[in-house]
Amino acid sequence: MTKMTGAQALIKSLEMEGVEVxxxxxxxxxxxxxxxxxxxxxxxxxxxxxxxxxHMAEGYAHVTGRPGVAMVTSGPAATNLVTPLCDAYMDSVxxxxxxxxxxxxxxxxxxxxxxxxxxITRSVTKHNELVMDPDEIPLAVRQAFHLxxxxxxGPVLLDVPKDVLQAQVDWSWPSDREVTESLPGYRPTxxxxxxxxxxxxRLIASAHRPVIYAGGGILKARAADALRELAERTGIPVVTxxxxxxxxxxxxxxxxxxPGMHGNYAAITAMQQADLLVALGTRFDDRVTGNxxxxxxxxxxxxxxxxxxxxxKIRQPDVPIVGDCRQVVAEIVRALATAELPDLSEWRSxxxxxxxxxxxxxxxxxxxxxxKPQYVMxxxxxxxxxxxILASGVGQHQMWASQYWRFTEPYTWVNSGGxxxxxxxxxxxxxxxxxxxxxxxxxxxxxxxxQMTAQELVxxxxxxxxxxxxxxxxxxxxxxxxxxxxxxxxxxxxxxxxPDLPDYVKWxxxxxxxxxxxxxxxxxxxxxxKANSVDDRPVVIDFRTDSRxxxxxxxxxxxxxxxxxxxxxxxxxxxKVVQ
Amino acid sequence: xxxxxxxxxxxxxLVENRSGVLARxxxxxxxxxxxxxxxxxxxxxxxxxSRINLVVDVAENSVEQITKQLFKLVNVVKITELHPADSVxxxxxxxxxxxxxxxxxxxxxxxxxxxxxxxxxxxSAITVMLSGEPGALDDFEALMRPYGxxxxxxxxxxxLPRTSKAS
Numbered sequence: 001m002t003k004m005t006g007a008q009a010l011i012k013s014l015e016m017e018g019v020e021v022x023x024x025x026x027x028x029x030x031x032x033x034x035x036x037x038x039x040x041x042x043x044x045x046x047x048x049x050x051x052x053x054x055h056m057a058e059g060y061a062h063v064t065g066r067p068g069v070a071m072v073t074s075g076p077a078a079t080n081l082v083t084p085l086c087d088a089y090m091d092s093v094x095x096x097x098x099x100x101x102x103x104x105x106x107x108x109x110x111x112x113x114x115x116x117x118x119x120i121t122r123s124v125t126k127h128n129e130l131v132m133d134p135d136e137i138p139l140a141v142r143q144a145f146h147l148x149x150x151x152x153x154g155p156v157l158l159d160v161p162k163d164v165l166q167a168q169v170d171w172s173w174p175s176d177r178e179v180t181e182s183l184p185g186y187r188p189t190x191x192x193x194x195x196x197x198x199x200x201x202r203l204i205a206s207a208h209r210p211v212i213y214a215g216g217g218i219l220k221a222r223a224a225d226a227l228r229e230l231a232e233r234t235g236i237p238v239v240t241x242x243x244x245x246x247x248x249x250x251x252x253x254x255x256x257x258x259p260g261m262h263g264n265y266a267a268i269t270a271m272q273q274a275d276l277l278v279a280l281g282t283r284f285d286d287r288v289t290g291n292x293x294x295x296x297x298x299x300x301x302x303x304x305x306x307x308x309x310x311x312x313k314i315r316q317p318d319v320p321i322v323g324d325c326r327q328v329v330a331e332i333v334r335a336l337a338t339a340e341l342p343d344l345s346e347w348r349s350x351x352x353x354x355x356x357x358x359x360x361x362x363x364x365x366x367x368x369x370x371x372k373p374q375y376v377m378x379x380x381x382x383x384x385x386x387x388x389i390l391a392s393g394v395g396q397h398q399m400w401a402s403q404y405w406r407f408t409e410p411y412t413w414v415n416s417g418g419x420x421x422x423x424x425x426x427x428x429x430x431x432x433x434x435x436x437x438x439x440x441x442x443x444x445x446x447x448x449x450x451q452m453t454a455q456e457l458v459x460x461x462x463x464x465x466x467x468x469x470x471x472x473x474x475x476x477x478x479x480x481x482x483x484x485x486x487x488x489x490x491x492x493x494x495x496x497x498x499p500d501l502p503d504y505v506k507w508x509x510x511x512x513x514x515x516x517x518x519x520x521x522x523x524x525x526x527x528x529x530k531a532n533s534v535d536d537r538p539v540v541i542d543f544r545t546d547s548r549x550x551x552x553x554x555x556x557x558x559x560x561x562x563x564x565x566x567x568x569x570x571x572x573x574x575x576k577v578v579q
Numbered sequence: 580x581x582x583x584x585x586x587x588x589x590x591x592x593l594v595e596n597r598s599g600v601l602a603r604x605x606x607x608x609x610x611x612x613x614x615x616x617x618x619x620x621x622x623x624x625x626x627x628x629s630r631i632n633l634v635v636d637v638a639e640n641s642v643e644q645i646t647k648q649l650f651k652l653v654n655v656v657k658i659t660e661l662h663p664a665d666s667v668x669x670x671x672x673x674x675x676x677x678x679x680x681x682x683x684x685x686x687x688x689x690x691x692x693x694x695x696x697x698x699x700x701x702x703s704a705i706t707v708m709l710s711g712e713p714g715a716l717d718d719f720e721a722l723m724r725p726y727g728x729x730x731x732x733x734x735x736x737x738x739l740p741r742t743s744k745a746s
Binding site (some may be wrong): 117118122123126127130147183184185186307308309312313 | 644
């Protein structure tokens with residue numbers, strides 16, 4: 001057996017797991033682990049704030065499918081990681097976090113930079129572990145990667161005391177079997193129940209108004225091809241939730257785009273009128289269902305998810321299937337091989353009627369109006385090089401990004417769905433660019449979001465990670481402003497941010513970026529073209545957009561999806577279609 | 580303290596015998612605002628595992644969801660929901676009751692009726708131990724109260740499913 005320190009065993013274990021890059025920031029308790037980093041082939045990216053490390057790890061995981069790794073010290077560094085952990089937990093992002101901890105004899109004495117990291121992160125991780133035995137470091141790392149990437153993916157945290165890192169250990173790398181046996185309570189079900197699959201196929205073959213409701217689980221399960229096969233075999237239209245954008249190509253004739261609070265009218269209404277929802281890797285989030293009692297009230301539900309706790313959590317399925325989406329969807333397609341399928345052309349033409357009647361819409365600017373944010377998105381989209389990855393923060397700009405982009409392939413959309421973490425875009429885009437350096441990565445951000453994590457552009461500049469950031473600067477916390485306008489009688493409370501404070505161009509330049517300000521519609525195209533041509537450093541564009549623009553369609557929180565509000569200049573909503 | 584039968588659910592949770600597991604389990608109830616009425620934890624016949632017996636105040640429709648969420652915990656190996664009719668439940672009670680010379684025989688008589696045991700005798704109080712069904716313990720507690728309960732401790736409830744009576 002080879003003798004080494006716990007720290008060396010930790011880094012070696014990461015190498016054994018195939019880790020290429022660690023996002024992190026050193027400090028007292030994690031110091032021993034930073035020494036062997038110098039001799040390791042693993043690339044370390046030094047962030048400016050630990051939250052950045054967490055979101056970078058997420059961005060990396062979103063685009064590569066491999067777990068992102070963040071390593072930080074104890075106490076405040078660990079607490080700074082809590083938001084990304086929670087974000088990754090909500091969006092099922094595979095991630096491994098390593099935190100330093102005070103030495104074992106000091107634990108529990110309020111030592112310097114001590115906090116109860118496993119206690120604090122217990123409810124925002126899939127699993128966490130305080131590693132008290134130096135010899136168990138390799139097993140703990142193997143378990144962490146196994147847990148983060150199998151079943152329903154998620155973040156796993158290892159909290160490692162300083163003296164555990166300094167101790168001498170006998171290196172041994174546990175076998176697959178040892179890992180499985182060390183986790184007796186963890187046996188995710190991947191194969192769907194054959195009887196349920198048959199039943200799902202039967203419902204699909206007898207539905208006249210079916211909709212495939214595809215969620216982020218399709219992407220996690222690498223099931224985009226299987227989904228496409230199912231849709232094309234059956235001719236069933238597909239909605240892709242915010243987490244599933246790109247799981248089914250937007251330019252496919254069967255794609256209805258995003259459902260939910262700011263979804264397309266046709267996607268929302270098709271689900272409302274459906275007689276069958278085929279819910280794949282999705283969790284009936286309130287942002288999708290609106291009022292649950294009136295959500296797709298006439299539909300039977302086939303629900304496929306790898307997490308049994310999702311089945312029946314919000315909506316009782318008629319056919320629950322626990323399993324891996326790729327396998328189960330492939331099985332359903334097989335079960336349909338000889339089935340006679342109903343003609344859905346009437347259903348599809350009804351849906352295309354809604355699409356024509358209520359497309360995404362914004363009023364063109366009148367002369368002298370500020371930039372329309374939707375227009376900026378359209379130009380960004382149309383000028384984006386093939387394969388561009390889009391990251392976003394949280395708020396109006398996120399909805400416009402999801403609505404106006406045209407996603408044609410999976411793993412090109414990086415956003416914070418479940419937790420809705422403002423400030424996600426910049427660090428997540430950096431992580432995505434590290435994972436896919438050959439791709440163009442655009443971050444669409446709001447001015448409010450940008451101010452939360454912009455410091456990571458220093459990381460991007462110094463590590464030569466040339467991401468591009470489009471700030472849709474409307475000088476407001478735009479989504480909150482929209483709610484105050486619509487639901488609080490235009491009483492704007494604490495939402496004004498100012499377009500010029502900070503000076504975004506100067507700020508970006510100070511962080512080593514190329515920066516532009518765009519106010520005139522005629523400058524949008526040339527400046528985006530210029531930004532696309534920069535490939536040696538980050539670019540930031542400060543787009544001065546119209547603060548009065550609101551995101552439509554909109555289902556007000558808690559309202560029924562039947563009452564979706566379309567853009568005011570579109571005709572009033574057609575009331576319930578007779579079935 | 581007493582968990583009246585009916586509106587409560589007894590869960591028997593087999594977990595890995597290691598630090599932090601109880602916190603993970605109880606945390607799931609805490610974040611949903613569910614109160615744990617009774618709790619008993621001890622190693623099972625296999626020292627790698629412990630059994631956590633929980634009596635919780637959870638509405639029927641939430642039991643399935645909380646069970647599924649519990650099962651998501653990596654350290655949870657098995658969960659059995661125990662219905663009072665299909666399981667044997669026992670609890671242990673110890674109490675110290677004020678019982679000077681003049682009251683002592685009355686107290687001792689009640690202890691005998693319930694099949695309890697006197698484990699400590701002082702000049703003005705005695706300490707009694709009683710194990711049995713939670714309802715019987717409730718009754719005993721009520722009968723002791725007029726004499727003056729000085730201290731009382733009940734364990735959490737332990738339970739096992741009833742064995743099959745079919746041959």
